Amino acid sequence: MTDDLGLRERKKLATRQALCDAALKLALAEGVTTLTPERIAEKVHVSPRTFRNYFSSKEEAIVAGLQDRAQQVAENLRRRPADEPIWESLRAVLVPSLDTGMPGPDLRHLLGLIRCHHALLAEHLTSFEALSRQMAEVIAERTGTDVNRDIYPRLLADVSGIALKASLGLWATGTTGRGLGDIFGEALDLLSRGLPRPAVAPEHSADTGPPAT
Amino acid sequence: MTDDLGLRERKKLATRQALCDAALKLALAEGVTTLTPERIAEKVHVSPRTFRNYFSSKEEAIVAGLQDRAQQVAENLRRRPADEPIWESLRAVLVPSLDTGMPGPDLRHLLGLIRCHHALLAEHLTSFEALSRQMAEVIAERTGTDVNRDIYPRLLADVSGIALKASLGLWATGTTGRGLGDIFGEALDLLSRGLPRPAVAPEHSADTGPPAT
DNA sequence: GGAAAACTTGCACGTTCGGAAAAAAGACGT
DNA sequence: ACGTCTTTTTTCCGAACGTGCAAGTTTTCC
Incomplete structure (x- = not known):
């Protein structure tokens, strides 16, 4: 998977992955509305500006x-x-x-x-x-x-x-x-x-x- | 269509319609990126804030x-x-x-x-x-x-x-x-x-x- | 090792978004 | 017709968002 990629590429992939993992985890934990890009960035130890470089x-x-x-x-x-x-x-x-x-x-x-x-x-x-x-x-x-x-x-x-x-x-x-x-x-x-069209009443189709x- | 609605309701419908008509017309004319909510509101003679009351x-x-x-x-x-x-x-x-x-x-x-x-x-x-x-x-x-x-x-x-x-x-x-x-x-x-699956090569299926x- | 390229970062600017309260317009009872 | 209540529009304003730019740092390549 991480085959012939240079260090730079691997790092980029890693931070991207880390960011979207963190975003998902935080969203599940506290909801979407209260979640801010800053918090996501903070959790991955990058600047908010970097977060914007990856996701808009x-x-x-x-x-x-x-x-x-x-x-x-x-x-x-x-x-x-x-x-x-x-x-x-x-x-x-x-x-x-x-x-x-x-x-x-x-x-x-x-x-x-x-x-x-x-x-x-x-x-x-x-x-x-x-x-x-x-x-x-x-x-x-x-x-x-x-x-x-x-x-x-x-x-x-x-x-x-x-x-x-x-x-x-x-x-x-x-x-x-x-x-x-x-x-x-x-x-x-x-x-x-x-x-x-289903017969009429599938009744217990989950059976x-x-x-x- | 505009049956038993009070004047207030009819006006609301009218401005809404006017706004989305204007938005569509302007978008077709000058593209989406350069178009601003202000311009749309202006064309309908309402304030920008009113535009936001109708569309986010x-x-x-x-x-x-x-x-x-x-x-x-x-x-x-x-x-x-x-x-x-x-x-x-x-x-x-x-x-x-x-x-x-x-x-x-x-x-x-x-x-x-x-x-x-x-x-x-x-x-x-x-x-x-x-x-x-x-x-x-x-x-x-x-x-x-x-x-x-x-x-x-x-x-x-x-x-x-x-x-x-x-x-x-x-x-x-x-x-x-x-x-x-x-x-x-x-x-x-x-x-x-x-x-x-189509026969194989529909060739001139539009014919x-x-x-x- | 050093130059070049790429990524990160902070700063700053313009735009967008949405709340709060005043002003305007419609609805309603008398 | 008048006053009052409700709803909509408007103005004001602050916070958040998105983006470009230049400086600093890291990686790549020669």
Whole structure:
């Protein structure tokens, strides 16, 4: 990971990581509104001015972790074999992305903050949008379509994004006892079948989750 | 429309409308970065502080028109007969929403601005998100599902949103000679069929659009 | 070792944001 | 029509934010 990077590059990465870790930790601990860039900078022992060199707002720093992960998803998709069916490629890169490396309760808490805080939500959504654009390009390349002539790649990219978003949203409520991967699998299935109208009353759809894999 | 509202209410609505009209017009004319809240307020003959009472940023004012339209979509959906198939209800409210009441070139221009400007994009996306949340609730009600237990209503609401977003995005490029309604119809069709992989090379998929209905 | 490049930092300036209270305008009862 | 109450608009103002610049420090490269 930290392979052939010079000392300078590694340090930059390290402070960036430290900053967004601190931002996230403080946001979870004390909320977003009372949190100031100064405090974040202080915790990492850099000047407030340096914080601004990395992030243009506290909100950007807080969601930077998720955003970085989104970037990885796009890159991972690029790395999949070109002849793999596109839905399989998507599943292969999206499912692992569900593991954010954060403890579950913290992730729920963070999603709650994002949901309520306008600026945080905006930042989060733009990162999703950026991911979609990149994925649309890869999808177009893999399926022989054209981003600027066909609707298909945009739709498939966006659909992948909302599968993630909707699954996270439902999981974050905590009202279903199901795991995130389980919910996400169902979402992909439903989407790939064109969202058929549910029988009538799913009643206990949460019962004994179907094996995702 | 302006029925049983007192003079005070009507005036409020009027200034709000005037403000977001002015914001949009100025943004289209001179760009977003150089535009200041002062100028917008000045054009409507109110103080800058009043502008802030209505909108918390110039970006919010610029996209307020689209946002209001999104609100209407949600309300129109609520008004559809409860026994109508949900896909038909969605089509019935979304298709008319394509007519933004703006001249085509202006709309393209605006979408271009939104696409490039981070703050504008963020504002625009949050309005889409707000729309999705409302639509998810209505969809849940109509289909006998539960927003907090089933993934279905969230997915269907989000899918409707991206059908709009992707169609607008493709149409705005102007590289297909097709109409917005045409593109949107194809998007809904594809989505309702689970985004089947396109044959292989659509080659000239833009040719003589397929009859949507 | 030393020059060049990059990063950090403090300072300063203009802008933005939002609260508080006075002034203006509408609503309402008599 | 008048006075009073409520709501909106406005002025004033201080705090926070964002950004450019130049000096100081660290890393890189020769």
